[in-house]
Amino acid sequence: MSLRSRIANVFRNDRLSREIDEELRSHIEEGIARGRDPVEARRAFGSALRQREHSRDVRLVAWLDSLRADAVFGWRQLMKRKVTSAAAILSLGLAIGACTAAFRLIDALLLRPLPVAHADNLYAISFAGINPDGKARSYDSCSYPMFRQMRAAVRGKAELIAVSQTGRVDLTYGSDQEMEKAYWQSVSGWMFRALGLRPVLGRTLTENDDLTPGAQPYAVLSFDYWTRRFARDPGVIGRSFRKGDSLYTIAGVGPERFTGTEPGIVTDIFVPTMMNAGAIHSANSFWLRILVLPKPGVAVDPLRAQLHSVYWAFEHERAKGFVNYTRQDMATFPQDQLLLEPAAAGVSGMQKDYRRSLAALGVLVGLVLLIACANVANLMTAQAASRAREMALRVSIGAGRLRLVQLVLLESAWLALLSAAMGGVFAWWAAPFVVARINPEFNPARLVLPADWRVFGFGTALTAAVTLLFGLLPALRASAVKPALALKGGGQPHSGRRSMHVLIAVQMAFCVLVLFVAGLFAATFEGLSHQPAGFSAERLLALEVASQAGQPAVNWEQVAGHLRTVPGVEKVALAGWPLLSGTMSNNHVSVQGATPGSVLCFFLSVSPGWVDTMRIPFLNGRDFRPGDAYPGAAIVNRTFARQYFGGADPVGQSFETVGAKGERTRLEIVGLVADAQYRSLREPVLPVAYIPFRSAPEQSRRSATLMVRTASQDPRALISILRQEIPRARAGFRLSTAFTQESLVAAQTVRERLLAALALFFAGVALLLAGVGLYGVLDYAVLQRRREIGIRMALGARPGDIVRGVTAEVYWMVLAGAGGGIVLGMGSAKWVATLLFQVKPTDPAMLLLPLATILAVALVAALPAAMRAVRIDPATMLRSE
Amino acid sequence: MSKTDSLQGSLDLLVLKILSRRPGLHGYAIMTAIKDRSGDVLRAEEGSLYPALHRMEEAGWIRARWITKENGRRSRIYDLTAAGTKQLDAEESRWQEVISAVDRVLRTV
Numbered sequence: 001m002s003l004r005s006r007i008a009n010v011f012r013n014d015r016l017s018r019e020i021d022e023e024l025r026s027h028i029e030e031g032i033a034r035g036r037d038p039v040e041a042r043r044a045f046g047s048a049l050r051q052r053e054h055s056r057d058v059r060l061v062a063w064l065d066s067l068r069a070d071a072v073f074g075w076r077q078l079m080k081r082k083v084t085s086a087a088a089i090l091s092l093g094l095a096i097g098a099c100t101a102a103f104r105l106i107d108a109l110l111l112r113p114l115p116v117a118h119a120d121n122l123y124a125i126s127f128a129g130i131n132p133d134g135k136a137r138s139y140d141s142c143s144y145p146m147f148r149q150m151r152a153a154v155r156g157k158a159e160l161i162a163v164s165q166t167g168r169v170d171l172t173y174g175s176d177q178e179m180e181k182a183y184w185q186s187v188s189g190w191m192f193r194a195l196g197l198r199p200v201l202g203r204t205l206t207e208n209d210d211l212t213p214g215a216q217p218y219a220v221l222s223f224d225y226w227t228r229r230f231a232r233d234p235g236v237i238g239r240s241f242r243k244g245d246s247l248y249t250i251a252g253v254g255p256e257r258f259t260g261t262e263p264g265i266v267t268d269i270f271v272p273t274m275m276n277a278g279a280i281h282s283a284n285s286f287w288l289r290i291l292v293l294p295k296p297g298v299a300v301d302p303l304r305a306q307l308h309s310v311y312w313a314f315e316h317e318r319a320k321g322f323v324n325y326t327r328q329d330m331a332t333f334p335q336d337q338l339l340l341e342p343a344a345a346g347v348s349g350m351q352k353d354y355r356r357s358l359a360a361l362g363v364l365v366g367l368v369l370l371i372a373c374a375n376v377a378n379l380m381t382a383q384a385a386s387r388a389r390e391m392a393l394r395v396s397i398g399a400g401r402l403r404l405v406q407l408v409l410l411e412s413a414w415l416a417l418l419s420a421a422m423g424g425v426f427a428w429w430a431a432p433f434v435v436a437r438i439n440p441e442f443n444p445a446r447l448v449l450p451a452d453w454r455v456f457g458f459g460t461a462l463t464a465a466v467t468l469l470f471g472l473l474p475a476l477r478a479s480a481v482k483p484a485l486a487l488k489g490g491g492q493p494h495s496g497r498r499s500m501h502v503l504i505a506v507q508m509a510f511c512v513l514v515l516f517v518a519g520l521f522a523a524t525f526e527g528l529s530h531q532p533a534g535f536s537a538e539r540l541l542a543l544e545v546a547s548q549a550g551q552p553a554v555n556w557e558q559v560a561g562h563l564r565t566v567p568g569v570e571k572v573a574l575a576g577w578p579l580l581s582g583t584m585s586n587n588h589v590s591v592q593g594a595t596p597g598s599v600l601c602f603f604l605s606v607s608p609g610w611v612d613t614m615r616i617p618f619l620n621g622r623d624f625r626p627g628d629a630y631p632g633a634a635i636v637n638r639t640f641a642r643q644y645f646g647g648a649d650p651v652g653q654s655f656e657t658v659g660a661k662g663e664r665t666r667l668e669i670v671g672l673v674a675d676a677q678y679r680s681l682r683e684p685v686l687p688v689a690y691i692p693f694r695s696a697p698e699q700s701r702r703s704a705t706l707m708v709r710t711a712s713q714d715p716r717a718l719i720s721i722l723r724q725e726i727p728r729a730r731a732g733f734r735l736s737t738a739f740t741q742e743s744l745v746a747a748q749t750v751r752e753r754l755l756a757a758l759a760l761f762f763a764g765v766a767l768l769l770a771g772v773g774l775y776g777v778l779d780y781a782v783l784q785r786r787r788e789i790g791i792r793m794a795l796g797a798r799p800g801d802i803v804r805g806v807t808a809e810v811y812w813m814v815l816a817g818a819g820g821g822i823v824l825g826m827g828s829a830k831w832v833a834t835l836l837f838q839v840k841p842t843d844p845a846m847l848l849l850p851l852a853t854i855l856a857v858a859l860v861a862a863l864p865a866a867m868r869a870v871r872i873d874p875a876t877m878l879r880s881e
Numbered sequence: 882m883s884k885t886d887s888l889q890g891s892l893d894l895l896v897l898k899i900l901s902r903r904p905g906l907h908g909y910a911i912m913t914a915i916k917d918r919s920g921d922v923l924r925a926e927e928g929s930l931y932p933a934l935h936r937m938e939e940a941g942w943i944r945a946r947w948i949t950k951e952n953g954r955r956s957r958i959y960d961l962t963a964a965g966t967k968q969l970d971a972e973e974s975r976w977q978e979v980i981s982a983v984d985r986v987l988r989t990v
Contacts, residue, residue: 006939020935023908023957027927030909030956045927054928058935 009060010068020055066403067410074411081383085415088376091769092419095369096462097426098762102362103458104431108449109264109351109358113344115257117196118293123300124343125150125290125307129336132598140347141165141286144279146314150290153310157298161195161291162188162273165349166265170736171243176548177727179734182225182268184243185260189272192220192254194293201226202237202252205272209251214277218251222260225268226253246275259448261291261343264350264438266446283318289347292340300340308338350445354438357755360832364517364759367510368766373470374503375773376415380474381500382780384408392483404479412471420463427459437754473499497784500777504810505817508854511770512821515850516841517832518759523839523846525756528749534676534685535579536615539570540741541708541715542578543722547732550700553693555730557607557626560706562729568718571709573610574693578705580744584679589689590656590664591644599643601657602678602686605630607693611673613707621651621671628670629696635671640687655689667691681748682837703736715740755835767853771861774810778865782806782872789869790877799870806869807862814858818851825850892925892933893942894976897969900943900961907958908934934959942968 009016024045031041045051078085113119126140144162151160164186170179189210191197197204200223209216221236230236240249248271260267279285294303312334319325319333384391391404431449438445477499545559560572577583585603588596608624624633641650651672656664667689675685710718723735782789789802829841839846899914900906906914908930915925937943942965947955961969
């Protein structure tokens with residue numbers, strides 16, 4: 001019995017009532033059987049109903065029972081108005097789902113602590129400074145010698161861990177022909193111990209694995225990779241694979257949830273940093289991130305200062321070897337500040353790229369949720385008003401105010417609960433959908449998106465907040481009903497409208513803000529995708545080809561020559577790497593023996609025919625000839641000519657590059673070509689010098705890119721044939737990666753495309769919701785004022801006056817809201833500025849478009865209500881009252 | 882009216898005592914027992930008896946079960962539980978205290 005049975009009794013209410021009734025009945029019968037007068041026996045009991053209520057309250061938890069009763073009643077109310085309920089649930093569900101999905105993404109990328117010990121005590125070193133053009137810059141890469149000095153300097157106070165960026169590499173467990181891709185990260189051997197990571201199989205790396213360059217070729221697989229690639233075969237320990245020239249042995253498998261330190265990339269294989277032997281002693285190779293784990297009780301700020309002084313001294317020493325720096329530049333180098341940023345969630349480029357985008361999206365979907373809440377609140381207020389008599393009746397027969405609040409709130413809770421269920425399904429689908437869009441084919445993002453208590457807790461809290469947000473106001477209004485007035489009929493004709501109007505204004509402000517920001521994102525994407533690349537990416541394949549041993553240019557040309565004979569191939573040329581791939585090489589340039597300026601020139605080695613294959617127009621001079629070799633000839637772009645030759649035609653002139661030790665290499669300009677984007681679509685064209693693929697004396701290459709212009713509209717169809725033809729052209733060559741040049745161009749705008757698409761989608765939703773909300777409020781206003789309108793019409797008011805009377809007030813609210821939205825938009829513009837490209841938030845078009853849209857929607861939304869008002873027949877209206 | 886008032890605070894005690902002597906009574910029998918044993922002085926009204934029974938049942942002092950009588954009708958009868966026996970002891974001694982306290986007041990004033 002006791003509490004549990006009393007709670008149970010709440011849910012078998014009918015049976016309980018029946019039992020009580022039966023017991024009481026049997027009592028009366030007993031009395032009659034013993035000769036009591038039937039009427040007297042019944043009267044002795046008093047009101048049977050009251051008796052039952054009294055006993056029932058004893059036998060169950062009364063408040064729970066009232067909650068149950070109200071929940072059932074609320075459910076019936078929802079079911080009575082299926083269409084409006086469905087609309088409310090749909091809009092709320094979409095908004096809650098979008099918010100939850102945004103939370104999942106933000107949580108997975110930025111908030112969720114790494115599954116390591118002391119994650120909350122983990123910091124990452126980064127550097128912040130200011131570029132010559134005045135813009136802030138930040139980066140987080142370090143060289144190994146720098147890392148070593150830092151680690152030694154703070155020994156005892158903090159543990160420093162070096163981790164490389166995770167990269168995609170070729171490796172093979174068998175022959176060369178069975179090369180496969182894996183995500184590869186070099187880490188300090190002691191990382192596993194420091195972060196409390198225990199192997200599920202074999203051993204992890206240790207400090208001893210990371211002492212001598214190239215000496216300990218041991219690898220630890222991630223649990224995820226072990227599962228995917230080896231189906232959790234315990235026999236992998238001791239197996240070996242080859243990457244480049246090194247043979248590695250698998251030493252162990254890491255813990256289950258650890259996928260590396262870079263959210264957005266799942267590392268497959270961890271190896272000791274020492275295996276990157278070539279970079280260990282180079283102060284100029286910046287390839288590491290440094291994680292810092294302060295010992296307990298060590299303050300972060302002094303630690304940061306100490307690390308900064310090590311960094312500064314190290315870089316200052318390094319600058320003495322810079323050939324192109326003036327004495328003063330050297331004296332003040334470096335000017336950047338070393339920062340220790342909390343890195344509980346790890347550090348990754350994706351975090352940097354998407355932090356602000358996700359935050360912006362989160363705010364947008366949050367606004368959409370608020371708009372949806374305002375809609376439902378207005379709906380509930382309107383309904384509460386139409387139920388004023390019912391509420392009044394409840395109050396007058398003794399219902400408490402709190403009970404009325406509960407009644408209306410429970411109805412809201414139903415709405416919220418159903419919406420949350422729908423939102424949950426939406427979020428479950430939407431978050432991976434969005435991640436899948438961050439997906440250039442050569443480097444797809446893989447963000448681990450667990451659906452655990454964090455996500456569930458957020459969803460629950462959001463649902464509760466939403467319930468209060470849209471339910472509390474109508475509930476309080478409903479409970480504040482004055483029975484006498486309400487039962488008399490009518491009462492306050494304007495009641496409820498003021499709060500509805502405020503909500504409309506708020507809704508419009510948010511809607512304009514969402515539209516405005518979406519407009520900025522759309523214009524950014526539009527601008528970027530129409531940014532001229534300077535070459536034609538159509539039907540163009542970029543084949544990254546590798547050879548186990550280094551091959552001279554003549555062999556590479558043989559492969560290119562063979563591919564030209566493949567049906568469907570139009571043109572083939574060789575290049576060091578594709579344009580817009582992010583790879584680059586630059587150097588200082590000296591013209592006529594002068595001291596080099598500060599503007600760097602960018603280089604790319606290309607074979608004869610490359611300019612033609614890329615369809616970059618020749619402006620003057622000639623292409624490379626088969627005999628041209630580096631150093632010797634060069635083809636430069638127009639920006640190069642403008643930068644170093646003052647815009648004069650440089651063909652026939654020469655320039656020199658200046659090497660690290662001051663050695664000069666002379667290049668003669670044989671051709672001038674039009675500008676093409678080298679590294680990124682969002683920067684001004686760089687000065688570029690194309691140099692011959694072949695070099696003299698001959699240097700062998702292990703990898704190069706074959707640019708293939710195909711005849712087919714879908715160049716991808718050729719990839720499998722080309723994959724077979726490459727080894728056939730010459731033994732030892734194989735296709736490593738193949739992608740289209742178009743995908744490289746598209747990758748430049750992945751983030752902008754995603755932002756624009758999602759922002760526009762939610763702008764559409766916001767607009768729809770705002771329109772529906774406005775329609776609802778106007779419709780309600782007409783309904784409430786129909787008597788007044790009837791009288792006015794009877795007194796001779798014209799339709800125009802009626803419409804104006806009904807809509808004017810609301811329209812002022814729309815205008816006020818829109819104005820507020822513009823102000824909010826201007827305020828937020830600075831905050832999203834880094835996500836924009838060549839778009840000015842103050843551009844009148846950017847401001848007018850949302851305003852015009854919202855006004856148009858407001859007009860359309862007002863139409864049905866206006867028609868309804870005009871069609872009111874005064875005679876019928878007045879008679880009915 | 883005065884008859885019910887005299888029961889104030891002692892209804893639980895009476896019900897528990899009666900059930901301890903004669904287990905398995907239904908509500909009507911308990912009511913009759915109170916009336917008969919008190920020589921018609923005390924009367925438990927239906928309006929207070931049943932809520933009291935249900936309250937004591939929820940408190941775990943008495944246990945209820947349904948039996949079917951010879952005429953086929955069901956009847957709900959009550960028994961004392963172990964907790965009820967303990968409660969009876971407590972109520973009895975409390976009652977004795979009250980009685981003697983009232984007695985003292987009556988004699989000394």
